[in-house]
Amino acid sequence: MYGQSDQSGRSGPGLRGAWGAVAVVFLIGVHLLRGGLTDEPADGPPRPAPAAAPLPARAGVAASRAAPPAPAPLPAAPPVRVRVPAVGVDAPVARVGLEADGRIAAPPPDDRNLAGWFTGSVTPGARGTAVVVGHVDTAEGHAVFYDLGALTKGQPIEITRADGRTAVFTVYGVELVPKDRFPAERVYGSTGAPELRLITCGGPYAEGGGYADNVVVSARLAEVR
Template identity: 75%
Template sequence: MQGSNGPGRRGAWGVVAVVLLIGVHLLRGGTDALRADGPPQPLAAAAPDTAGAVPAAVPDAAPGPLPASPPVRVRVPALRVDAPVARVGLDADGWIEAPPPRERALAGWFTGAVTPGERGTAVVVGHVDTPEGRGVFYDLGALAKGRQVEIARADGRTAVFTVYGIELVPKDGFPAARVYGSTGLPELRLITCGGPYAPDGGYAGNVVVSARLTAVRSR
């Protein structure tokens, strides 16, 4: 399943299969000083509706899917995040790569998924913390439903996504089919580490933000 299709061309179930094989052990490293208090964690009420209902936080009118174009920046205004986006794939051990450990202000777009704004589920990852301090997605767990995530694309468009779910999921037994499966619409997942931290095993879970394309504008 690795590398047979280029960026933006892997189907949703191809992404699911890869994640099921590699897990979501994606972000390691950090500082014990930061972990004494820990990053904010999502509230149970912020989790996405799993019953298939249209998310209340998402407007009824939404644009259609965009053509493929790689992301260049991710912005989360509510968290004051404005970061460049690099391409990440799989490392030598078969895990989703994270940005370099000392690049705490850099996010990574997983090239095994679609580009943000295409039909399907795009995936952007980032560190929660690094040896240098707080990572780009340190506050991700504090995000609220209805907030926006902006992805600036190489084609000059900005894809605007509205958040409809924030949840903490375990790395063991990660619900890949639910998180990565296509809804038939352009969606985005932001992912970082979360949950309890153990020095010998790292963070026990992942914070996952689910968002849907609701606007497109020229950069």
């Protein structure tokens, strides 16, 4: 399933059905250089370095065994704020569900500094994979997750929850994945541990088609404050 542009030329995120048959998340991307609004490079937002990609499955298992024991999963509590110090993200988190056509609803584009927790996923820190999406840009400028592709392994992501706890995740993978070959089950499926995915648009931009790829950041629960 592909993201579809609406009549404004912007694109909404898409996620259809169960994790095994999920459509790609397709967040707003207007490539601001074409609108003359910024001095961003012609190739758009930062792209993940090859070294930041997740390790192959077997290597990932070995790395997990070498890492300190993870905290116990937390009970459910919705997220209220996301912070990613390495790329300057400090934003409130709204709840987003599904549109009538089965796609994930995007955070409102009138607030560029707003992320959205998909309520069809677990709450951050609970056992399973929590999904938080955010726009890369809007017609007014760079949006909350514009610099997501610049993250590297080992950097922290902090999610403040409604119960007052902060779930701190450590990045273990940052990748650029094609929207037409989005590995939904791998990205969204549960590993059996508390994990987090941050997702936005990325890659090359085409008029009328938006960004070709998604930036996907994968992180594991490392600390609870």
